[in-house]
Amino acid sequence: MKHLIDPMDLTVEEIDRLIELGGKILQNKEKYQEVCKHKSLATLFFEPSTRTRLSFEAAMLELGGNVLGFSSANSSSAQKGESVSDTVRTVSSYCDIIAMRHPKEGAPLVASRKIDVPLINAGDGGHYHPTQTLTDLMTIYQEKGHFDNLTVGMCGDLKFGRTVHSLIKAMSRYENVRFVMISPEELRLPDYIVKDVFEKKNIPYTEVSTMEEVMPELDILYMTRVQRERFFNEQDYIRLKDSFILDPEKLINAKEDLCIMHPLPRVNEISTKVDDDPRACYFKQVRYGKFIRMALIMTMLGVKANED
Ligand code: NCD
Numbered sequence: 001m002k003h004l005i006d007p008m009d010l011t012v013e014e015i016d017r018l019i020e021l022g023g024k025i026l027q028n029k030e031k032y033q034e035v036c037k038h039k040s041l042a043t044l045f046f047e048p049s050t051r052t053r054l055s056f057e058a059a060m061l062e063l064g065g066n067v068l069g070f071s072s073a074n075s076s077s078a079q080k081g082e083s084v085s086d087t088v089r090t091v092s093s094y095c096d097i098i099a100m101r102h103p104k105e106g107a108p109l110v111a112s113r114k115i116d117v118p119l120i121n122a123g124d125g126g127h128y129h130p131t132q133t134l135t136d137l138m139t140i141y142q143e144k145g146h147f148d149n150l151t152v153g154m155c156g157d158l159k160f161g162r163t164v165h166s167l168i169k170a171m172s173r174y175e176n177v178r179f180v181m182i183s184p185e186e187l188r189l190p191d192y193i194v195k196d197v198f199e200k201k202n203i204p205y206t207e208v209s210t211m212e213e214v215m216p217e218l219d220i221l222y223m224t225r226v227q228r229e230r231f232f233n234e235q236d237y238i239r240l241k242d243s244f245i246l247d248p249e250k251l252i253n254a255k256e257d258l259c260i261m262h263p264l265p266r267v268n269e270i271s272t273k274v275d276d277d278p279r280a281c282y283f284k285q286v287r288y289g290k291f292i293r294m295a296l297i298m299t300m301l302g303v304k305a306n307e308d
Contacts, residue, residue, distance in 0.1 A: 003112040004300070005121045007130040007166045012173055014299075019138050021295035022288065029062065032294065035303045036065030042095040043069035044088060045122070046078060046102045047229075051264060051286055052122050052131065056099045059293040068094060085114050092117045097300055099131075103229075118300045126160040126230055132263050133166040134296060135289035139281055140220065142288060143259045147174040151217050155182040155244050156224035156269055158189040160231075163263040164224055165193055172197045179205040180214045184243045186236070187226070211244060216253045221246070223262040223269050223282075247271040254279070261285055 004010065010018070025032050041060040043053050049071070057067045069091075070076045077087060084102060088111035091098060098115070100108050101122040108121035123129040140147060152171060154164050158181055168189075171177050179198070181189055188207065198205045208214055211221075223246055231237040245268055246260070262270060262282040274280050298304070 003108075003119045003121075004130050004296070005109045005112060005119075005124075006128050007133045007170045009130070010134075015134070015137060015170070018134060018292060018295045018299060019141050021298065022138050022292040023142070025294050026288075026291045031305050032063055032298070034064040035298060035305050036060060036063035036301065038065075039063075039097070039301055039303070040066040040068060040095040041297065042091045042098045043067060043071070043122070044076070044091060044098060044100040045069070045071045046073040046076070046084070046100075046107075047123065048072065049101055049122070051289060052101065052129075053099075055286070055290045056120075056122065056131075056293055056297075059290050059297055062290070063294055063297060065096075065297075084111050088112075088119070089114045097297060120296070120300070123162055126162050126165070126227065128166045128169075129162040129263075130166055131293060131296065132163045132289070133170045134292045135285060136163070136167050136222070136261060136263070137170060138288040138292045139261060139285045140259065142284075143281055144219065144257075147171065147177070149176045150174075150219040151178045151180065152220045152222065153180040153182055153211070153214055153218040154222045154224070155211060155246075157187045157226045157240075158183045158224070159187045160227035161224045164189070164222070167222065168193055168197055172201055172203055177203070179203065180218065181205060181207045182209070182211055182214065182244065183207075184209070184240055186240060187243075211246065211250055212253070215250065216255070218258055219255065220259050220261060221254075223260065223266075225262075225265060225267050225269060242268055245269055245271060246274055248273050248277065251277065251279070 092115040099120045099122045105125040105127040112119040
């Protein structure tokens with residue numbers, strides 16, 4: 001595995017192995033605390049982040065490695081006009097692996113072509129976010145024990161939400177998965193996902209405009225934030241931002257083992273009153289994100305713990 005740009009760069013078997021290794025690390029952190037000694041991870045974030053950047057950094061530190069990098073384009077030479085490729089090529093001389101986030105779709109792919117160290121796409125515009133997908137898959141596996149035969153509701157900004165696009169692609173490879181898309185008309189899933197994934201693979205999906213009408217069917221409810229930074233017009237954002245708010249009343253008819261997920265950050269779309277519901281999995285998701293990134297870093301660097 002050289003670079004990870006698109007969630008489909010990983011086979012189903014590779015995903016299974018990462019989830020398995022993530023689970024082993026979660027059970028026995030001590031065993032892995034030195035496996036990346038003398039290795040370093042660079043986090044190049046040209047766009048804001050809390051969880052993704054810090055979980056990558058925490059992951060590498062907990063494996064005994066080092067971290068370096070920047071957390072905004074303004075604090076890098078991008079501010080002086082340097083190209084992304086030149087910045088990434090430079091940093092590749094200082095580290096063993098790179099995690100990069102950029103507002104432009106395709107920027108991590110272009111940057112990866114110029115370097116000899118593995119590069120992980122930590123989110124490119126409205127495109128993909130493969131490590132959030134791994135986080136989501138580990139969460140689903142830990143909570144449900146399988147990926148087949150699930151009805152997955154996705155709610156909110158399905159147009160710009162890269163976590164949604166990535167997760168749909170990854171989940172489309174499992175048996176008998178149904179998708180229910182819940183969004184305002186303007187924020188429906190882009191055509192390229194509908195055509196390349198649902199239609200090409202004959203995967204059942206429905207589009208609805210309220211959560212309540214589908215709540216009883218769902219095994220997973222994946223909530224998302226309206227992506228303010230990708231709107232051209234602030235008025236549109238203001239009009240659409242509170243289209244869907246999940247609160248305890250809306251969960252009355254939900255399954256008892258519904259798994260409520262959100263990549264976070266949340267703005268308003270899940271009431272804090274839901275946080276204590278046992279079905280709320282979004283903070284567990286954060287925790288799994290660190291362990292799956294530990295597994296990913298180890299795998300991409302080709303390091304192992306004794307007896308693994
Ligand atoms: C997501 C992202 O950056 O796409 N956040 C994350 O990485 N956990 C979702 C979002 O910003 O809404």
